[in-house]
Amino acid sequence: MNDLHDDILISQAIDGNATTAEWDELTARAEADPTIWRTLAATLREHGAFGRAVNADVAVADSIEMPAPEITPTARRATVSRFRGWSGWAIAAVLTIAWVGGVHNLVKTEPTMPGTDSAQPLTNHAGFGDGTTAAQLLQAYLDKGRQEDIVIAEVPERVLIRTRPAGTGGGYELLYLRQILERTVVPNLYEFYSQDEMGRPTLVRYVGNRGPSM
Protein backbone atom coordinates (compact mmCIF):
# COMPACT_ATOMS: atom_id res chain seq x y z
CA MET A 1 0.00 0.00 0.00
CA ASN A 2 1.35 3.44 -0.88
CA ASP A 3 0.19 6.98 -1.66
CA LEU A 4 -0.16 6.27 -5.37
CA HIS A 5 -2.38 3.29 -4.63
CA ASP A 6 -4.54 5.46 -2.36
CA ASP A 7 -4.71 8.10 -5.08
CA ILE A 8 -5.84 5.53 -7.62
CA LEU A 9 -8.51 4.17 -5.27
CA ILE A 10 -9.79 7.68 -4.57
CA SER A 11 -9.73 8.51 -8.25
CA GLN A 12 -11.69 5.38 -9.14
CA ALA A 13 -14.23 6.15 -6.44
CA ILE A 14 -14.69 9.73 -7.66
CA ASP A 15 -15.20 8.63 -11.26
CA GLY A 16 -17.71 6.01 -10.19
CA ASN A 17 -15.47 3.25 -11.49
CA ALA A 18 -14.49 1.65 -8.17
CA THR A 19 -15.45 -1.98 -7.84
CA THR A 20 -16.95 -3.38 -4.62
CA ALA A 21 -13.54 -4.75 -3.68
CA GLU A 22 -11.92 -1.35 -4.25
CA TRP A 23 -14.58 0.37 -2.11
CA ASP A 24 -14.00 -2.17 0.64
CA GLU A 25 -10.29 -1.58 0.45
CA LEU A 26 -10.71 2.19 0.50
CA THR A 27 -13.07 2.00 3.48
CA ALA A 28 -10.67 -0.23 5.39
CA ARG A 29 -7.80 2.11 4.61
CA ALA A 30 -9.81 5.14 5.69
CA GLU A 31 -10.82 3.52 8.99
CA ALA A 32 -7.15 3.08 9.74
CA ASP A 33 -6.24 6.54 8.47
CA PRO A 34 -9.12 9.08 8.62
CA THR A 35 -7.18 11.62 6.53
CA ILE A 36 -8.13 9.48 3.56
CA TRP A 37 -11.78 10.55 3.98
CA ARG A 38 -10.64 14.15 4.03
CA THR A 39 -8.57 13.59 0.92
CA LEU A 40 -11.52 11.91 -0.78
CA ALA A 41 -13.78 14.84 0.09
CA ALA A 42 -11.24 17.43 -1.08
CA THR A 43 -10.58 15.59 -4.32
CA LEU A 44 -14.29 15.20 -4.98
CA ARG A 45 -14.85 18.90 -4.44
CA GLU A 46 -11.96 19.84 -6.71
CA HIS A 47 -13.09 17.37 -9.34
CA GLY A 48 -16.46 19.12 -9.43
CA ALA A 49 -14.99 22.60 -9.61
CA PHE A 50 -12.39 21.61 -12.19
CA GLY A 51 -15.07 19.95 -14.30
CA ARG A 52 -17.15 23.14 -14.25
CA ALA A 53 -14.18 25.19 -15.45
CA VAL A 54 -13.19 22.72 -18.17
CA ASN A 55 -16.70 22.30 -19.50
CA ALA A 56 -17.20 26.05 -19.54
CA ASP A 57 -14.00 26.44 -21.56
CA VAL A 58 -14.66 23.64 -24.02
CA ALA A 59 -18.22 24.87 -24.60
CA VAL A 60 -16.72 27.31 -27.07
CA ALA A 61 -16.37 24.34 -29.42
CA ASP A 62 -20.14 24.34 -29.89
CA SER A 63 -19.92 27.61 -31.76
CA ILE A 64 -17.26 26.36 -34.18
CA GLU A 65 -18.68 24.72 -37.25
CA MET A 66 -16.97 22.66 -39.89
CA PRO A 67 -15.95 24.97 -42.74
CA ALA A 68 -17.76 24.53 -46.01
CA PRO A 69 -15.60 22.66 -48.55
CA GLU A 70 -15.36 25.70 -50.84
CA ILE A 71 -13.42 27.72 -48.28
CA THR A 72 -10.93 25.06 -47.30
CA PRO A 73 -7.28 25.72 -48.20
CA THR A 74 -7.42 23.14 -50.97
CA ALA A 75 -10.37 24.84 -52.55
CA ARG A 76 -8.76 28.22 -52.06
CA ARG A 77 -5.58 27.05 -53.74
CA ALA A 78 -7.61 25.67 -56.61
CA THR A 79 -9.38 29.02 -57.00
CA VAL A 80 -6.08 30.88 -56.99
CA SER A 81 -4.65 28.46 -59.51
CA ARG A 82 -7.60 28.99 -61.80
CA PHE A 83 -7.21 32.72 -61.42
CA ARG A 84 -3.52 32.49 -62.20
CA GLY A 85 -4.27 30.44 -65.27
CA TRP A 86 -6.56 33.12 -66.64
CA SER A 87 -4.79 36.15 -65.26
CA GLY A 88 -2.02 36.06 -67.86
CA TRP A 89 -4.56 36.18 -70.66
CA ALA A 90 -6.54 38.86 -68.86
CA ILE A 91 -3.47 41.07 -68.52
CA ALA A 92 -2.59 40.55 -72.14
CA ALA A 93 -6.13 41.49 -73.13
CA VAL A 94 -6.07 44.64 -71.01
CA LEU A 95 -2.73 45.70 -72.48
CA THR A 96 -4.07 45.17 -75.96
CA ILE A 97 -7.14 47.30 -75.23
CA ALA A 98 -4.92 49.97 -73.71
CA TRP A 99 -2.71 49.99 -76.78
CA VAL A 100 -5.67 50.15 -79.14
CA GLY A 101 -8.00 52.42 -77.19
CA GLY A 102 -5.61 54.62 -75.28
CA VAL A 103 -4.99 54.63 -71.58
CA HIS A 104 -7.73 57.16 -70.75
CA ASN A 105 -10.36 54.48 -71.16
CA LEU A 106 -8.77 52.56 -68.34
CA VAL A 107 -9.51 55.27 -65.82
CA LYS A 108 -13.18 54.29 -65.96
CA THR A 109 -12.42 50.73 -64.97
CA GLU A 110 -10.22 51.41 -61.97
CA PRO A 111 -11.39 50.08 -58.62
CA THR A 112 -13.40 52.16 -56.26
CA MET A 113 -12.49 52.86 -52.70
CA PRO A 114 -14.03 50.87 -49.88
CA GLY A 115 -16.94 52.71 -48.33
CA THR A 116 -17.40 55.14 -51.21
CA ASP A 117 -20.00 55.51 -53.87
CA SER A 118 -19.27 52.67 -56.23
CA ALA A 119 -20.29 54.78 -59.21
CA GLN A 120 -17.37 57.09 -58.62
CA PRO A 121 -13.96 55.75 -59.46
CA LEU A 122 -11.19 56.42 -56.99
CA THR A 123 -9.17 58.41 -59.49
CA ASN A 124 -11.97 60.92 -59.80
CA HIS A 125 -11.96 61.49 -56.03
CA ALA A 126 -8.25 61.92 -55.81
CA GLY A 127 -7.79 63.66 -59.07
CA PHE A 128 -5.17 61.21 -60.22
CA GLY A 129 -4.60 60.27 -63.78
CA ASP A 130 -3.26 57.13 -65.30
CA GLY A 131 0.19 57.53 -63.78
CA THR A 132 -1.14 57.07 -60.25
CA THR A 133 1.09 55.02 -57.99
CA ALA A 134 -0.09 52.60 -55.34
CA ALA A 135 1.24 54.90 -52.63
CA GLN A 136 -0.81 57.80 -54.01
CA LEU A 137 -3.91 55.67 -54.18
CA LEU A 138 -3.43 54.52 -50.60
CA GLN A 139 -2.91 58.11 -49.49
CA ALA A 140 -6.08 59.06 -51.31
CA TYR A 141 -7.91 56.30 -49.46
CA LEU A 142 -6.53 57.52 -46.11
CA ASP A 143 -7.52 61.11 -46.87
CA LYS A 144 -10.97 60.20 -48.05
CA GLY A 145 -11.39 57.74 -45.18
CA ARG A 146 -10.60 60.50 -42.68
CA GLN A 147 -13.11 62.79 -44.33
CA GLU A 148 -15.76 60.11 -44.04
CA ASP A 149 -14.73 59.20 -40.50
CA ILE A 150 -13.90 55.65 -41.51
CA VAL A 151 -10.16 55.96 -41.06
CA ILE A 152 -8.86 57.13 -37.69
CA ALA A 153 -5.15 57.03 -38.49
CA GLU A 154 -2.38 54.96 -39.88
CA VAL A 155 -0.24 53.56 -37.06
CA PRO A 156 3.21 55.06 -37.60
CA GLU A 157 5.10 51.92 -36.62
CA ARG A 158 5.50 49.40 -39.34
CA VAL A 159 5.92 45.83 -38.20
CA LEU A 160 8.83 44.04 -39.78
CA ILE A 161 7.95 40.48 -40.77
CA ARG A 162 10.96 39.30 -42.75
CA THR A 163 14.13 40.58 -44.41
CA ARG A 164 16.22 38.93 -47.06
CA PRO A 165 18.82 40.03 -49.60
CA ALA A 166 17.20 41.37 -52.73
CA GLY A 167 17.78 39.12 -55.72
CA THR A 168 19.33 41.54 -58.15
CA GLY A 169 20.89 44.92 -57.73
CA GLY A 170 21.84 44.41 -54.06
CA GLY A 171 20.02 45.79 -51.07
CA TYR A 172 17.42 44.02 -48.96
CA GLU A 173 13.86 43.08 -49.44
CA LEU A 174 11.62 43.87 -46.45
CA LEU A 175 8.23 42.41 -45.73
CA TYR A 176 6.29 44.52 -43.28
CA LEU A 177 2.80 45.32 -42.07
CA ARG A 178 1.15 48.69 -42.32
CA GLN A 179 -1.64 49.11 -39.84
CA ILE A 180 -4.63 51.32 -40.47
CA LEU A 181 -7.00 51.99 -37.63
CA GLU A 182 -10.57 52.14 -38.89
CA ARG A 183 -13.91 52.59 -37.25
CA THR A 184 -17.35 51.37 -38.04
CA VAL A 185 -20.71 51.59 -36.35
CA VAL A 186 -23.05 48.67 -35.95
CA PRO A 187 -26.59 48.85 -34.60
CA ASN A 188 -26.16 46.09 -32.05
CA LEU A 189 -23.59 43.84 -30.45
CA TYR A 190 -24.33 40.34 -29.31
CA GLU A 191 -22.40 38.11 -26.97
CA PHE A 192 -22.49 34.51 -25.89
CA TYR A 193 -23.66 34.88 -22.34
CA SER A 194 -24.52 31.52 -20.84
CA GLN A 195 -25.76 28.10 -21.79
CA ASP A 196 -29.20 26.68 -22.22
CA GLU A 197 -30.28 23.43 -20.62
CA MET A 198 -28.64 21.51 -23.46
CA GLY A 199 -25.30 23.16 -22.83
CA ARG A 200 -25.51 25.29 -25.97
CA PRO A 201 -24.33 28.89 -25.80
CA THR A 202 -27.10 31.47 -25.81
CA LEU A 203 -26.78 34.75 -27.65
CA VAL A 204 -27.88 37.94 -25.96
CA ARG A 205 -27.72 41.58 -26.92
CA TYR A 206 -24.72 43.27 -25.35
CA VAL A 207 -25.80 46.03 -23.01
CA GLY A 208 -22.75 46.41 -20.79
CA ASN A 209 -19.88 48.81 -21.07
CA ARG A 210 -19.83 49.98 -24.65
CA GLY A 211 -16.13 50.60 -24.51
CA PRO A 212 -14.24 53.84 -24.52
CA SER A 213 -14.82 56.37 -27.21
CA MET A 214 -11.92 57.28 -29.42
Add this chain to the structure above:
Amino acid sequence: MEFLVTTDPEYPAGDTVVVDAVNGDHAAMDALWHEHRRWIAAVLLAHKSTEDQVEDLLQDVAMTIVSKINTLRDTRHVRAWLRTVAVNAARASARSRRARPRLAPLSVDPPGPDHSGAARVTVDDEARHLMTLAARLPKSYREPLLLRAVHGMRGRQIAEIMNLAEATVETRIARGRRMLRDLARTGNSDDTAQIAIAAQE
Protein backbone atom coordinates in the same frame (compact mmCIF):
# COMPACT_ATOMS: atom_id res chain seq x y z
CA MET B 1 -22.83 7.11 -26.25
CA GLU B 2 -20.68 8.89 -23.71
CA PHE B 3 -19.86 12.03 -25.66
CA LEU B 4 -22.00 15.08 -25.31
CA VAL B 5 -23.49 15.81 -28.71
CA THR B 6 -24.74 19.36 -28.67
CA THR B 7 -26.37 19.45 -32.07
CA ASP B 8 -28.13 16.64 -33.78
CA PRO B 9 -25.76 15.33 -36.42
CA GLU B 10 -27.27 14.82 -39.84
CA TYR B 11 -25.51 11.51 -39.96
CA PRO B 12 -26.15 8.40 -37.89
CA ALA B 13 -23.41 7.64 -35.39
CA GLY B 14 -21.16 4.71 -36.07
CA ASP B 15 -18.09 3.65 -37.94
CA THR B 16 -19.60 4.44 -41.32
CA VAL B 17 -19.38 8.11 -40.43
CA VAL B 18 -15.61 7.95 -40.34
CA VAL B 19 -15.37 5.93 -43.55
CA ASP B 20 -17.69 8.33 -45.36
CA ALA B 21 -15.84 11.35 -43.98
CA VAL B 22 -12.56 9.93 -45.28
CA ASN B 23 -14.25 9.51 -48.65
CA GLY B 24 -15.10 13.21 -48.71
CA ASP B 25 -18.72 13.18 -47.53
CA HIS B 26 -19.15 16.58 -45.95
CA ALA B 27 -22.23 15.61 -43.91
CA ALA B 28 -20.19 12.79 -42.39
CA MET B 29 -17.33 15.19 -41.60
CA ASP B 30 -19.86 17.46 -39.95
CA ALA B 31 -21.19 14.60 -37.83
CA LEU B 32 -17.66 13.62 -36.88
CA TRP B 33 -16.90 17.18 -35.86
CA HIS B 34 -20.03 17.51 -33.74
CA GLU B 35 -19.22 14.28 -31.95
CA HIS B 36 -15.60 15.07 -31.13
CA ARG B 37 -15.16 18.83 -30.99
CA ARG B 38 -15.58 19.20 -27.23
CA TRP B 39 -12.82 16.85 -26.29
CA ILE B 40 -10.68 18.27 -29.10
CA ALA B 41 -11.08 21.63 -27.34
CA ALA B 42 -9.85 19.96 -24.14
CA VAL B 43 -6.74 18.68 -25.94
CA LEU B 44 -6.13 22.18 -27.27
CA LEU B 45 -6.48 23.58 -23.75
CA ALA B 46 -3.81 21.14 -22.60
CA HIS B 47 -1.33 22.00 -25.36
CA LYS B 48 -1.93 25.59 -26.43
CA SER B 49 0.27 28.50 -25.50
CA THR B 50 -1.21 30.99 -23.09
CA GLU B 51 -1.63 33.61 -25.81
CA ASP B 52 -3.55 31.38 -28.19
CA GLN B 53 -7.33 31.26 -28.20
CA VAL B 54 -9.07 27.89 -28.29
CA GLU B 55 -11.60 29.24 -30.81
CA ASP B 56 -8.89 30.05 -33.34
CA LEU B 57 -7.20 26.71 -32.88
CA LEU B 58 -10.50 24.87 -33.23
CA GLN B 59 -11.01 26.56 -36.56
CA ASP B 60 -7.55 25.45 -37.64
CA VAL B 61 -8.35 21.90 -36.60
CA ALA B 62 -11.69 21.93 -38.43
CA MET B 63 -9.94 23.23 -41.54
CA THR B 64 -7.31 20.50 -41.32
CA ILE B 65 -9.94 17.81 -40.89
CA VAL B 66 -11.70 18.91 -44.07
CA SER B 67 -8.51 19.10 -46.08
CA LYS B 68 -6.60 16.12 -44.67
CA ILE B 69 -9.04 13.50 -43.47
CA ASN B 70 -8.55 11.61 -46.71
CA THR B 71 -5.03 10.82 -45.44
CA LEU B 72 -6.42 8.83 -42.47
CA ARG B 73 -5.42 5.26 -43.28
CA ASP B 74 -7.01 3.32 -40.43
CA THR B 75 -10.45 4.62 -39.58
CA ARG B 76 -10.36 2.75 -36.24
CA HIS B 77 -7.75 5.27 -35.07
CA VAL B 78 -9.76 8.36 -35.86
CA ARG B 79 -9.61 9.65 -32.27
CA ALA B 80 -5.82 9.38 -32.12
CA TRP B 81 -5.65 11.07 -35.52
CA LEU B 82 -7.89 13.92 -34.39
CA ARG B 83 -5.75 14.38 -31.29
CA THR B 84 -2.61 14.55 -33.43
CA VAL B 85 -4.23 17.20 -35.60
CA ALA B 86 -5.16 19.19 -32.49
CA VAL B 87 -1.72 18.89 -30.87
CA ASN B 88 -0.04 19.88 -34.13
CA ALA B 89 -2.35 22.88 -34.50
CA ALA B 90 -1.50 24.06 -30.98
CA ARG B 91 2.23 23.59 -31.52
CA ALA B 92 2.24 25.22 -34.95
CA SER B 93 0.42 28.24 -33.62
CA ALA B 94 2.81 28.56 -30.68
CA ARG B 95 5.80 28.25 -33.04
CA SER B 96 4.52 30.87 -35.44
CA ARG B 97 3.69 33.15 -32.52
CA ARG B 98 7.29 32.88 -31.31
CA ALA B 99 8.63 33.56 -34.79
CA ARG B 100 6.31 36.50 -35.35
CA PRO B 101 7.42 39.88 -34.06
CA ARG B 102 5.02 41.42 -31.62
CA LEU B 103 2.71 44.01 -33.11
CA ALA B 104 3.61 47.54 -32.28
CA PRO B 105 1.37 48.78 -29.51
CA LEU B 106 -1.34 51.12 -30.64
CA SER B 107 -1.39 54.44 -28.89
CA VAL B 108 -5.15 54.47 -28.55
CA ASP B 109 -7.57 53.75 -25.76
CA PRO B 110 -7.73 50.17 -24.61
CA PRO B 111 -10.44 48.03 -26.16
CA GLY B 112 -13.69 47.28 -24.41
CA PRO B 113 -14.39 44.12 -22.45
CA ASP B 114 -12.83 40.98 -23.87
CA HIS B 115 -15.46 38.90 -25.60
CA SER B 116 -13.03 36.74 -27.50
CA GLY B 117 -14.03 33.72 -25.47
CA ALA B 118 -17.34 33.72 -27.25
CA ALA B 119 -19.08 30.83 -25.54
CA ARG B 120 -17.16 31.07 -22.30
CA VAL B 121 -19.46 30.69 -19.40
CA THR B 122 -18.92 32.41 -16.12
CA VAL B 123 -17.66 29.92 -13.56
CA ASP B 124 -16.93 30.41 -9.91
CA ASP B 125 -13.57 31.56 -8.62
CA GLU B 126 -12.66 28.17 -7.22
CA ALA B 127 -13.18 26.52 -10.59
CA ARG B 128 -11.19 29.19 -12.41
CA HIS B 129 -8.41 29.01 -9.85
CA LEU B 130 -8.08 25.26 -10.34
CA MET B 131 -7.92 25.76 -14.09
CA THR B 132 -5.07 28.21 -13.61
CA LEU B 133 -3.26 25.76 -11.35
CA ALA B 134 -3.75 22.96 -13.86
CA ALA B 135 -1.73 24.97 -16.36
CA ARG B 136 1.29 24.29 -14.12
CA LEU B 137 0.96 20.53 -14.42
CA PRO B 138 3.08 18.63 -16.93
CA LYS B 139 1.16 18.18 -20.20
CA SER B 140 1.22 14.40 -19.89
CA TYR B 141 -0.86 14.75 -16.70
CA ARG B 142 -2.84 17.83 -17.63
CA GLU B 143 -4.24 16.35 -20.83
CA PRO B 144 -5.85 13.20 -19.37
CA LEU B 145 -7.14 15.28 -16.45
CA LEU B 146 -8.80 17.74 -18.83
CA LEU B 147 -10.21 14.94 -20.96
CA ARG B 148 -11.62 13.18 -17.90
CA ALA B 149 -13.33 16.41 -16.88
CA VAL B 150 -15.14 16.67 -20.23
CA HIS B 151 -18.61 15.19 -19.68
CA GLY B 152 -18.59 11.46 -19.85
CA MET B 153 -15.06 10.72 -21.06
CA ARG B 154 -14.07 7.27 -19.93
CA GLY B 155 -10.60 5.83 -19.44
CA ARG B 156 -10.88 3.61 -22.48
CA GLN B 157 -11.70 6.55 -24.72
CA ILE B 158 -8.94 8.70 -23.27
CA ALA B 159 -6.52 5.81 -23.74
CA GLU B 160 -7.62 5.52 -27.36
CA ILE B 161 -7.19 9.25 -27.93
CA MET B 162 -3.76 9.41 -26.29
CA ASN B 163 -2.61 6.06 -27.63
CA LEU B 164 -1.82 4.81 -24.12
CA ALA B 165 -2.76 1.81 -22.02
CA GLU B 166 -5.92 2.44 -19.99
CA ALA B 167 -4.06 1.67 -16.75
CA THR B 168 -1.51 4.35 -17.61
CA VAL B 169 -4.29 6.86 -18.17
CA GLU B 170 -5.91 6.05 -14.82
CA THR B 171 -2.56 6.35 -13.05
CA ARG B 172 -1.86 9.71 -14.66
CA ILE B 173 -5.31 11.00 -13.74
CA ALA B 174 -4.84 9.88 -10.14
CA ARG B 175 -1.41 11.46 -9.90
CA GLY B 176 -2.58 14.58 -11.72
CA ARG B 177 -5.36 14.98 -9.18
CA ARG B 178 -2.88 14.58 -6.37
CA MET B 179 -0.63 17.27 -7.88
CA LEU B 180 -3.58 19.61 -8.39
CA ARG B 181 -4.75 19.01 -4.83
CA ASP B 182 -1.29 19.83 -3.48
CA LEU B 183 -1.10 22.95 -5.59
CA ALA B 184 -4.53 24.06 -4.40
CA ARG B 185 -3.64 23.42 -0.77
CA THR B 186 -0.22 25.01 -0.65
CA GLY B 187 -0.20 27.21 -3.73
CA ASN B 188 3.14 25.65 -4.26
CA SER B 189 3.14 21.97 -4.78
CA ASP B 190 5.41 20.14 -2.37
CA ASP B 191 5.33 17.78 -5.28
CA THR B 192 7.61 20.03 -7.30
CA ALA B 193 10.18 17.29 -7.58
CA GLN B 194 7.46 14.86 -8.47
CA ILE B 195 6.17 17.18 -11.17
CA ALA B 196 9.67 17.56 -12.52
CA ILE B 197 10.05 13.81 -12.66
CA ALA B 198 6.63 13.47 -14.22
CA ALA B 199 7.54 16.00 -16.88
CA GLN B 200 10.46 13.85 -17.93
CA GLU B 201 8.32 10.75 -18.28
